Amino acid sequence: MVRPPYCDKPNLKRGLWSAEEDARMLEYVSKHGEGKWTSVPKRAGLRRCGKSCRLRWTNHLRPDLKHESFTPKEEQLIVKLHAAIGSRWSMIAQQLPGRTDNDVKNYWNTKLRKKLTEMGIDPVTHKPFSQILADYGNVGGLPKSGMRIGSLNKDLKNAILMKTEPKGFPNTSRHFVPLPSPTITMNISPKTEPTQESFLSNDNNILSNDKSLNLLSQLQAIKLVTEASNYKQNYESSLPSFYPEATFSSSSSSSSSCSSGAQEMSPLAFNWNDFILEDAFPPNEAQEQQNNMAEFISSQNLIIPDSQIQSEGATNMDNNTSISSNGAISETCESSFVEALLARENEMLLEFPDLMAEAFY
DNA sequence: AAGCTAGACAACCGCGTTCCG
């Protein structure tokens, strides 16, 4: 996309804002209010593009912003919400009064990602690296030749590399060795049905990365996060502040393969299903939950813009993506997605058998 | 003191969505 013409003028100033520019912006907004950003530079006497003015105001000059460092409670909430809805920074920031999406994003990239990685937890999927690796070797229905290290996310790969690099190996977000982007290798064919493991083991885990995750699922995820922190607070004092729902290994029941790696790097083992895959709602309440979404939002004191609720709620209905019969968030998304994909493939196979055969062989 | 490195955060870029004439 071409930069807007008003940002392309050669005499426009770029880079850090001076105190004088800030003062002009503050004075202008206090007089005229927010909005109409494209006309702000001219009216406020600034040699900046409107986009830059909006950014400066929303990220730094707004009077309701907090400028102190993140509290442990905020940190904990960010990690939980990221595990639930992925890098939807604006949504996460809405749950943290006084914080901007840029604040949260930067804090995640500079601090939290590193912390999780050092704990042996993949900050993308929020699973132990050992489990990801184990799942990676057990991808049902996928040819082994189709697997490649390039499809692992960079945190996992660097965690692996760290084990072979005794010291001084950089592992921060800015200084990772350049690696290929995560690659989806689902290779769905009419003859091989993707398994839950194959989907969940993918580093593009729908819990964290799939942008099609609808708002309703995200709200369920946020609900999970808030509920989880309530009923497992007993562990908080002895565990990392952002994983209070972690349990010691003796109680872990369903994380079949999260045994070695995380425990080697940390004394903790995590019951990931408790945290990520826990049933949001009993199956028979699915429809009821849809109907009660508004009630749910208010009960959780969530700050969700009406426009998002309306538009994404409509999208949810349009796509026929409802809460699954098993109630689990990830499995909801997974099953609906996979089912839709397979159904569509079957349709196309019936309709265009020759073309489909060519496509897959 | 100079150079280097990592951390922190501000700002930019590109793209998708919404608004409006």
Added chain:
DNA sequence: TCGGAACGCGGTTGTCTAGCT
């Protein structure tokens, strides 16, 4: 209904600073 402008978001890059050698 359409097209351009405006806005919002997430990813990426740039810049400054502190600490270390």
